[in-house]
Amino acid sequence: MERNWWKESVVYQIYPRSFNDSNGDGIGDIPGIIEKLDYLKYLGIDVIWLSPVYQSPNDDNGYDISHYDQIMEDFGTMEDWEHLLAEVHNRGMKLIMDLVVNHTSDEHGWFQEAKKSKDNKYREYYIWRSGKEDGKEPNNWGATFGGSAWEYNEETEDYYLHLFSPKQPDLNWENPELREEIYTMMRKWLDRGIDGFRMDVINFISKTPGLPDAPKEEDETYASGGQFFMNGPRIHEFLQEMNEKALKGYDVMTVGEMPGVDVEEAKKYTDLNRNELQMVFQFEHMDLDSGPGGKFDLKPLDLRDLKKSISRWQTGLNGIGWNSLYLNNHDQPRVVSRFGDDKNYHDESAKMLGTFLHMLQGTPYIYQGEEIGMTNIKFDSIEDYRDIETINYYNEQVYEKGRDKNEVMESIYVKGRDNARTPVQWDDSPHAGFTTGEPWIKVNDNYETINAEKALQDEESIFHYYRKLIQLRKEHDVIVYGDYELLLPEDEKVFAYKRRLDDDILFVLTNFSDETVEVNVPENIEINQPELLIGNYKGEKQFNSKTTLQPYEARVYKGK
Ligand code: TEU
Ligand code: CA
Numbered sequence: 001m002e003r004n005w006w007k008e009s010v011v012y013q014i015y016p017r018s019f020n021d022s023n024g025d026g027i028g029d030i031p032g033i034i035e036k037l038d039y040l041k042y043l044g045i046d047v048i049w050l051s052p053v054y055q056s057p058n059d060d061n062g063y064d065i066s067h068y069d070q071i072m073e074d075f076g077t078m079e080d081w082e083h084l085l086a087e088v089h090n091r092g093m094k095l096i097m098d099l100v101v102n103h104t105s106d107e108h109g110w111f112q113e114a115k116k117s118k119d120n121k122y123r124e125y126y127i128w129r130s131g132k133e134d135g136k137e138p139n140n141w142g143a144t145f146g147g148s149a150w151e152y153n154e155e156t157e158d159y160y161l162h163l164f165s166p167k168q169p170d171l172n173w174e175n176p177e178l179r180e181e182i183y184t185m186m187r188k189w190l191d192r193g194i195d196g197f198r199m200d201v202i203n204f205i206s207k208t209p210g211l212p213d214a215p216k217e218e219d220e221t222y223a224s225g226g227q228f229f230m231n232g233p234r235i236h237e238f239l240q241e242m243n244e245k246a247l248k249g250y251d252v253m254t255v256g257e258m259p260g261v262d263v264e265e266a267k268k269y270t271d272l273n274r275n276e277l278q279m280v281f282q283f284e285h286m287d288l289d290s291g292p293g294g295k296f297d298l299k300p301l302d303l304r305d306l307k308k309s310i311s312r313w314q315t316g317l318n319g320i321g322w323n324s325l326y327l328n329n330h331d332q333p334r335v336v337s338r339f340g341d342d343k344n345y346h347d348e349s350a351k352m353l354g355t356f357l358h359m360l361q362g363t364p365y366i367y368q369g370e371e372i373g374m375t376n377i378k379f380d381s382i383e384d385y386r387d388i389e390t391i392n393y394y395n396e397q398v399y400e401k402g403r404d405k406n407e408v409m410e411s412i413y414v415k416g417r418d419n420a421r422t423p424v425q426w427d428d429s430p431h432a433g434f435t436t437g438e439p440w441i442k443v444n445d446n447y448e449t450i451n452a453e454k455a456l457q458d459e460e461s462i463f464h465y466y467r468k469l470i471q472l473r474k475e476h477d478v479i480v481y482g483d484y485e486l487l488l489p490e491d492e493k494v495f496a497y498k499r500r501l502d503d504d505i506l507f508v509l510t511n512f513s514d515e516t517v518e519v520n521v522p523e524n525i526e527i528n529q530p531e532l533l534i535g536n537y538k539g540e541k542q543f544n545s546k547t548t549l550q551p552y553e554a555r556v557y558k559g560k
Helices: 030-034 037-043 078-090 109-114 176-191 235-247 263-270 303-317 346-358 388-400 405-415 452-457 462-475 477-481
Strands: 011-014 047-050 067-071 094-099 150-153 158-161 196-199 253-257 279-281 294-298 363-367 483-487 494-501 504-511 517-520 531-535 546-549 554-559
Touching: 030 078, 037 462, 067 078, 067 176, 078 094, 094 253, 176 235, 235 263, 263 279, 263 303, 294 405, 303 483, 303 494, 346 462, 346 504, 346 554, 388 405, 452 462, 462 477, 462 531, 477 494, 477 504, 494 517, 504 546
Parallel strands: 011 047, 011 363, 047 094, 094 196, 196 253, 253 279
Antiparallel strands: 150 158, 483 494, 494 504, 504 554, 517 546, 531 554
């Protein structure tokens, strides 16, 4: 298999608003990131993915861009950003930026013009349609953050499409002039020396012509519409054109965020011969604990579902494309609370989940605070929450549908995006050392026990365990390039798999339960001279055919 630096890298995602505040205004910023680069280098990070720092009214915390070529004042100046890039490169690390081009902010100059009149030069940069005869919106699609996906515009007496908030109008990628604007902007950032892009909902940019109504349930006001804007008819054409006109000639890494992508589509997106992307963020494993009503419709995870999904992707892309590996990001709850046990087995389960992920084939992504086991939060009141998705969901469920507040809050506690957006806990000083001011969102009150300073001083911490996981990836090619085989498919508590590269074998055992379990190692595991590479419980752990795993125990053996 072709070797590439981005296959051998470990990526760390920074959500700047919550990472580190250098000037006491309670908001994380770019100088604050620079203060922590040595910490990231020490962890072993190769690439930093920086969530949006461009000018934005922060309706969706920067995922609503009003100027692609200016830095948001909250975060600093373009000089601060150039200083960050230089300091990242000085440490031998790379920086990839978030590219949000499915939509802009409604405060972007293009949209401010486009909404003025039907013959405005920028009108066709966006997607406009007249309402239906009966006064309804142009189609029955709902927006991710609630309500219709269409917003009425007085000046032109018609509607514009927004798959997210009304302040995030979708760009019209059918318009070649708009596409050229995007490619020019991308090249400008690449010429500043960045090392690639994470592309926000990039598989949404090609919509099905005619924007047809989608099937919906009787009791639903709006349909999801995803079948008409996910992986649309021209998506591969657009990505190949983007490659040709913007990315070609740069030694960069690209990862496309793709809600609704399956392995078959991902084979096309990540096959290097197709000149599209190098990897995608897929969501299959992140949807396994959601019921038919979506993410807030809670459902317990069945480990067998996780095994099927992860195995589908590991075997599906092997030798054809490349996997991104993640369990956390700024949209997902903290995995130690979600799939581990942050009360009784906090450290063990955080280390087990890290082991499970980092021993797979693909590029691992660590989300800020994951390396110290940061957990979900439970704010007393909805007033303490900041995320537009959470607030809109609460208001719709409680005030429009009359549901019980406590029941709605239960869903928010488990799946709300603010779980991932509380300030990084640096030490046990007020506000966890994140800020000397009032933080824009409350700090998790477990910061006195869960913080980076404490973790650095404790060689048994999750932080040092993550350092070892990352180090192992550098030392053993089988971890990066080996193929994958699922073991014990029917076991509901243990996720065991095997990796092989030439005659190197890796045998990974992870107990996803709070029970002590007996594991019969399958006969086809001939592993000679097995050595324990890493484990999250102390003590001698000889390899043998009958193994007892402690709650959330993980072990990795290497042999021939
Ligand atoms: O997320 C895409 C997306 O679909 C998410 O909304 C995700 O499915 C949802 O948040 C799960 O609750 C990207 C960004 O990562 C997200 O932060 C933005 O809100 C969204 O696009 C719009 O830019
Ligand atoms: Ca600040």
